[in-house]
Amino acid sequence: MSELTERIMEISGADPRKCMKCGKCTAACPVAGEMDIKPHQFASCLAKGQSDLLLSSNTLHKCLSCFACVERCPRDVRPGRLIDAVRQCVVRARGQAFLTPEEIPELLDDELPQQLLVSAFRRYRR
Amino acid sequence: MQKIGVFVCHCGTNIAATVDVLRVVEAAAKEPGVVHAQDYPYMCSEAGQALIASAIRDKGLTGIVVCSCSPRMHEATFRKCAERAGLNPYMVEIANIREHCSWIHKDMEEATQKAIILARAAIAKVHLNTPLAAGHSQVTKRALVIGGGIAGIQTALDIAEAGYPVDIVEKNPSIGGRMAQLDKTFPTLDCSACILTPKMVEAAAHPNIRIFTYSEVERVTGFVGDFTVDIRKHARSVDMDKCTGCGLCQEKCPSRKTPDEFNRALGTRSAIYTPFAQAIPNVPVIDREHCIKFKTGKCGLCQTVCAAGAIDYTQSDEIVSEKYGAIVVATGFDTIKLDRFGEYAYDQSKDVITSLELERIMNAAGPTGGHLERLSDGRMPREMVFIQCVGSRCSDGRGKSYCSKICCMYTAKHAMLIRDKYPDVNVTVFYIDVRTPGKNFDEFYRRAVEQYGVNYIKGQVGKVAPLPDGRLRVSGSDLIDGKAVEITADMVVLATAIEPDPSARRLASMLTASIDTNDFLTEAHPKLRPVESPTAGVYLSGVSQGPKDIPETVSQAGACAAKVIGLLAKDRLTTNPCTAHSDQLLCNGCSACANVCPYGAISYEQREVNDHGVRGERRIAVVNNALCQGCGACTVTCPSGAMDLQGFSNRQLIAEVDAICR
Structure with missing residues (x-):
């Protein structure tokens, strides 16, 4: 397993090998039509160690982080978190950190999943 | 003149929604001889049967017609009901106005007309019915199990445990069957031999079980409860009573080039051999086709070294004739031949193997001592590809249209075992679907993927091409990613379809x-x-009935044994009185009927016949009522009209046709 794949799995805490290729994540995704690598293919690429492909995928930008895929995945593969983890790897590689610790408190909302917040900031503050 | 009652069933809405039941009652009431006609929502219910019984008693009915479902469903019910009310059960006729009418028609008018016609035909038949009496036949309290694999062994053990004697006939020199060839079993990965051999020993030691190995069924006559079976015991050339199973003969035998069937011909064996170490009985056989003594007359080494003096070159085949009450077929399976699947290069490369061959390679007692290696050069493979559905789910005429059912699980097992023992070996599985219904089965397959990192690719393989360096180029497709996949593999394993053993x-x-x-x-x-064959007294166990794995086979074997025990527990059986008989005045002894009888029930005798005052000896057909199943083939074949079937006489059938055409 490549270092990158290992890092993605570590950050996301998800195991792409659990995927049984049912396609429910892609079926649940509101923007899958615009993605070059669909959520289910994301999991499959990772499982096969083809994580390099993912770094340049437009999926990182198209994904809304709505986590419908995470919610509905019958195998707990959590594709949305995999996508987010790849995003994080890209951001880190560029030496960019879009969020400062001081900014966090005022953004917090009890209703919002924390990951969504973090993920959204990575997407919009470019 | 008969006094006939007609009973028309609604079957809820099954009949009444399409057939106007009241009009059928009205029409039937007008038929000659009908003195009673009525309808009821469920004629088979207790209340419905009570109606029939009271009508029989109150109106003194001599025959009844029930317009209802197929006679296969409730003929027995209504016959019993009539019998309880004092009417001969064979005075009951069923007009099938459900399967043959309401279920297959949509138009109510048409369906009602047809129901009336069917009722009319049945009424016409009842006019000619005569009371018949069922006979009885004896039950031989002994069962025969054909096939000594896990299905046969388990069936025999269960019957024997209930206290009935059982014989197992196995064509190979040892019992054990396919299961003895397997390395590990899914989904628990326990060693196949470790769980099978105790059962083999138990069967061999059981006081109620006799085992005929190296034997085949040659002839079967008789019928349920009273079969006579000839068993050919092939000449073993070794005295079973004298042999001590020391194995010295096999060690010294100079003929060692015979392909070893037990190892799927991946290795060789001696001409005198036991198929495997735990064979039961542990008595070798001489394969006369490959024995030097039998081929050239010279050698005789085994006889020289045998301290027990058990070798006997003069033995000949022996026929044992035995009576049985029930016969169980447990003949098992083999893998299909792959000559029509050239794309997998099975005949071109030694490193393309079937899954059963891989079982032998993985087995410690197998040709490689349990070490995973390429058969071409003995090297360890680094890249292995498994291909599923080879010849299964294949309706193009090359393979089998059915799913072989066991391949998904054993492929997961093989992949898992290889990844466990040799973590450096990459394993890829090409599949169409992964089918794992069964307790702990899907979890097992997921473990192969998640825990052991087996790479499952959804898609089939188009071609396996041997490369100049001896490796194999596997061209497949990945339908999830929508890409063509090419893998250079060291070994390719084919999950080959299974088919019933050719002896079946x-x-x-x-x-x-x-x-x-x-x-x-x-x-x-x-x-x-x-678990029952349509032929009475014949039962089905294991893969002879359809593809199944070991747990299912064992369950079915138990079910089969329960049915056999149920039969053997009876002292006598009621026979079907609807059998054929020949009219000695019409029969001219032409043999046409005997030639078409599938049950061998017709023989001939010379009999003195008084034909209108002219006495003379004639050759007359005689039907054995115990053997006759009442199929009627003889009655339509007989050129002189001498053959007739009780309960379905030519006159009765013509009367039905007349009634329909009226």
């Missing part, structure tokens, strides 16, 4: 048991009588 077909015709287009034995009912 011949056996089925001996038993007059029906088989399907794939040569699997047919059940009496696919859901409700799954």
